[in-house]
Amino acid sequence: MKTLRVEILPSSLPPLGINREQAAALVGIGATLFDKAVEAGAMPKPRVIGERSIYDVAELIEAFRKLPHKSGDGGTLESLDEKPNATNPWD
Structure with missing residues (x-):
């Protein structure tokens, strides 16, 4: 059984970097909304790191x-959940 990287670190030393799903969970949203938030800045x-x-x-x-x-x-503020405006040439 594969050991998760987080389980390798002692609880007193949390990870500095996390994957996309963990990042979304950290801020309390799903991965798709997180992707939109990253895209929106x-x-x-x-x-x-590598690939x-x-x-x-x-x-x-x-x-x-x-x-x-x-x-x-x-x-x-403009909602990240809204669909792009069809009349906006930038969407």
């Missing part, structure tokens, strides 16, 4: 803390 792009993409935990935490809080007035 709300979440950081991964670092590259592998690794997300920097510290950068993810920093990006998460920069996300806006939900406002009570109904005003929100």
Whole structure:
């Protein structure tokens, strides 16, 4: 049975880099929405080691803390869940 890398590290030494699915889970969203957040610049792009993409935990935490809080007035930033506007030439 394969041992996960996270299980190799002692709990006092958390990983510096995590994979895409772990990064999405860290910020509390699914992988597809996470990909959209990375594309939109709300979440950081991964670092590259060989052909592998690794997300920097510290950068993810920093990006998460920069996300806006939900406002009570109904005003929100452009939703990452919305479908692209068909009339927008940039989409």
